[in-house]
Amino acid sequence: MVHPIILCGGTGDSLWPSARETFPKQFAPILGDQSPYQNMLGLFSGDGFDAPVVTTDQEFRFLAEDQAGEVGVWDARFALEPAGGNSAASVLAAALMIEDDPDAVVLVSPMVHFAGDPEDFQAAIRKAEARARKGAVVRFLDGIVEPKVSSTEILEEMVAAPRGLAATPLTESDRDAPQNMLGMILMRRADLLAAFEAQAPGMLKPCRKAVENGTTDGNTLTYATTDYAQIPKRDFKSEILAGIRGALAMPLGGPCNDLEDWASVWRVTDRDHDGVSEYGGALAVDCRNSMLRSDESATQILGVGLDNIVAVVARDAVLVADRDHLAKIPGALDRLAARKTTQAREYPRYHRPWGWYESLIARDRFQVKRIMVKPGGVLSLQSHVHRSEHWIVVGGTAEVTVNKDVTLVPENGSVYIPLGATHRMANPGKVPMYLIEVQTGTYLGEDDIVRYEDIYNRC
Numbered sequence: 001m002v003h004p005i006i007l008c009g010g011t012g013d014s015l016w017p018s019a020r021e022t023f024p025k026q027f028a029p030i031l032g033d034q035s036p037y038q039n040m041l042g043l044f045s046g047d048g049f050d051a052p053v054v055t056t057d058q059e060f061r062f063l064a065e066d067q068a069g070e071v072g073v074w075d076a077r078f079a080l081e082p083a084g085g086n087s088a089a090s091v092l093a094a095a096l097m098i099e100d101d102p103d104a105v106v107l108v109s110p111m112v113h114f115a116g117d118p119e120d121f122q123a124a125i126r127k128a129e130a131r132a133r134k135g136a137v138v139r140f141l142d143g144i145v146e147p148k149v150s151s152t153e154i155l156e157e158m159v160a161a162p163r164g165l166a167a168t169p170l171t172e173s174d175r176d177a178p179q180n181m182l183g184m185i186l187m188r189r190a191d192l193l194a195a196f197e198a199q200a201p202g203m204l205k206p207c208r209k210a211v212e213n214g215t216t217d218g219n220t221l222t223y224a225t226t227d228y229a230q231i232p233k234r235d236f237k238s239e240i241l242a243g244i245r246g247a248l249a250m251p252l253g254g255p256c257n258d259l260e261d262w263a264s265v266w267r268v269t270d271r272d273h274d275g276v277s278e279y280g281g282a283l284a285v286d287c288r289n290s291m292l293r294s295d296e297s298a299t300q301i302l303g304v305g306l307d308n309i310v311a312v313v314a315r316d317a318v319l320v321a322d323r324d325h326l327a328k329i330p331g332a333l334d335r336l337a338a339r340k341t342t343q344a345r346e347y348p349r350y351h352r353p354w355g356w357y358e359s360l361i362a363r364d365r366f367q368v369k370r371i372m373v374k375p376g377g378v379l380s381l382q383s384h385v386h387r388s389e390h391w392i393v394v395g396g397t398a399e400v401t402v403n404k405d406v407t408l409v410p411e412n413g414s415v416y417i418p419l420g421a422t423h424r425m426a427n428p429g430k431v432p433m434y435l436i437e438v439q440t441g442t443y444l445g446e447d448d449i450v451r452y453e454d455i456y457n458r459c
Helices: 036-043 058-070 087-097 118-132 188-199 204-212 236-243 262-268 322-338
Strands: 002-008 051-057 075-083 104-110 138-141 181-190 215-217 220-222 248-251 277-278 282-286 293-294 303-306 310-314 318-322 349-352 355-363 366-373 381-383 389-395 398-402 406-409 414-417 423-426 432-439 452-454
Touching: 002 036, 002 087, 002 432, 036 058, 036 118, 051 058, 051 087, 058 075, 058 220, 058 349, 075 087, 087 188, 087 204, 087 236, 104 118, 104 188, 118 138, 118 181, 118 248, 181 188, 181 236, 188 204, 188 236, 262 293, 262 310, 262 322, 277 282, 282 293, 293 303, 303 310, 310 322, 318 322, 389 398, 398 414, 406 414
Parallel strands: 002 051, 002 104, 051 075, 075 220, 138 248, 277 293, 282 303, 293 310
Antiparallel strands: 104 181, 138 181, 215 220, 310 318, 349 355, 355 366, 366 432, 381 423, 381 452, 389 414, 389 432, 398 406, 398 423
């Protein structure tokens, strides 16, 4: 049985505007209807795989849980980090959550997108597992760049390190290994812990305490904040993985991409004979080596005579960039954020434990929102100091509380929430509930909320 550890952290602002700080690339449907995270959950499900451990930020707990449920993965375990930026701690803490079995084999994977046949991927994992159980450490090759050798077998000339020696420094022959290595690795859990003890001995004790003193809620563990803060910050790929000597190298059986930037996405999308990729409502005329993408079905993008350009349209923002300058996007977003531009960091749809909302229009003294409440979702019992609200149900049935009155509002029904009234809404049905909210008042910010009760402990 293979125990997957999925590293689901990071922001992915290099894929702006489709992904942003409040909606990272791992959760965004960059390629097709599923997110890269959902793609990985599908690959790591089925015979031979134990329930995956998904590590992510506390902020994205409910988004990660919801997306797992959307693809039918109900047994995933979630490890919530109080702070990001410590990939080595993410791996080590997740490994400590796995049962203390000396024969346990773990598959540590960063967020990647596999574009091949899932059966080929799982066959490659099974082949690697057989080697790992004999003490090998298996690293996987990115299928986007052609490896220096074309064999579909494990590269036999790279000899596996025996137990206890897996964490010794790289040899010169290891440094000549193919450069298209992913940060994905398969090895025995005991060997992974030994690698940490050798490369970063100060991490094990505080990491174990963060797990043991963490808070459990169903399948979710929130690491103890104080203990987690004591874990030294290390990079798993460059500081731990790079120090593992004598790893075997193995292709994954299909193209795999870390979706690092729009150039990575362009390489795995369908392109015409001129190297042009079109996605959504996009049309390219006399263009070359370019990508045109519209994330909004109601917005058409037309490119004429473009060369080496990436143009991406979201509902509230547009990116136009030369493919040779994509690395400058994060710095450009810093400049945009310095202007206090909301679009620099925030996605127009805001995900919450109960569902999501999006602002359709905001002007002086009024705002219109579209809200979705998932089945069983309940908003907090709250009031506002500066605004009143009108709710119009456009799908499903809402259970609405206004002060002491509780009513069911059906589709096409409406309700008025006076300024200062204590209120909440819930979805008692079995299908998502949608409503339009019209706010009016002197101040419409999200911080104008006084919470009295909340089933998600946000009071």
